[in-house]
Amino acid sequence: MAEPEAMSLRHLPAVAAVLATAEAALLLERHGRIVTTDAIRQVIDDTREILRSTSAVAPSAIDVAQRARDLLEARAPGLRALFNLTGTVLHTNLGRAMLAEAAIEAAVEAMRHPVALEYDLAGGTRGERDDHLRSLLCELTGAQDATVVNNNAAAVLLCLNTFALGREAVVSRGELIEIGGAFRMPDIMARAGARMVEVGTTNRTHPADYHDALNERTGLVLKVHTSNYRIQGFTAEVGARELAAIADAAGVPLLNDLGSGSLVDLSRYGLAKEPTVREAVAEGARLVTFSGDKLLGGPQAGFIVGDHALIEQINRNPLKRALRVDKLRLAAIEATLNLYRDPDRLTERLPTLYFLTRVKADIETQARRLQPTVAERFGDAFVVEVGECLSQVGSGALPLDTLASAALVIRARNSQSTLQRLVAALRMLPRPIIGRVADGSLHLDLRCLVEADESLFLTSLAQLDVDGVVAADP
16 A cells, blocks of 8 residues: 555544544434444545545544535435426326325324224224214215225225125226326236126227126126226217216116215316216215325325215125225324315315315416516526416316416526536425426426425525536537
């Protein structure tokens, strides 16, 4: 070993010396002794390898502590809060619905204290966790009974497995949906142990198609709301009311899977109409399934409502226990459902509905208020303007409908590569900012930015290294 290298290695600070610095004290407070010490050791080991092959100068104890801090920050959890400025309100990749304050408070309360999850306070005996939601769901949907599982895919799986295991499930070919993550209805039917019987064609299915398919081997009839696509033109389908009558005559239940599902008529808020759960129940479906974290605006959950006798059979299925929800989600679901008992204030209290009903003029006013500060922060390398854009609902709901909105439209003066680096840098902020790139510009759709978060948004933006983004230009 050359003498300069040996000298550098001898000057490499010990772990104890680094731990004694003020910088390390902050790391100990935030991350704990074991994690902090491991990070310091890793920095020292990596530095030792560098010193053995170069003539670099050994870092000080403070330098090592700072590098350990950078290392620990790089390991920050990936599941962290961000700004959804994509223009998609219910963005599956960004967690879908934001919960109402009432739901958040209920979940926190359930975290802090024991709760009567499966305990009957009146009788002092074991209770059922579904009891906390049953009466609410029946009140809001008009169904005889209700149960809940961890998502709507699980709800459909459970119903199919309960009534069509080893039997046939009849479904229109035009309703064999695929949703995000390569979830396909034929696959879920197979996993449930049902034999799928397709009827009709992709674009046209008639009552006779169902009549011809029903026999003693039929376990149920499945109707699937094509919430994430539309078949238009020369089409025909059998409505839920007529299909329920066909299934009843054959002595098998109709399962109507609404997918996203809604507890209120969205048209009263100026949105496109989606079939409500109450309508599906009234049309005669013996079972109706729908999601909790989409249009309903609650936590992830799958609801099954319908005839009491059928719900009882579902609850006796051993799969039900594997798919049940925990106390935190039950608390948040109950609080969310309670909001629907006061529909006049729903847009004020339910974030999903608030975002969906924001009018373009208000969003544009917000954009003009933020534009000067954002433009100043980005500097001369970028042009920041207020522009029109179209938001969408997301998560497969109302796929053909858009919402007029406004955005901060950002263009790079030099090159597209500069814009791409900016987009990447925004993603790497402590509180990431996620927008949408279109037509050579970055669009920050402000539909989902509440006024109370504007200051936090600007604070996050202030941490952006704009000079670093621009300096990478050739």
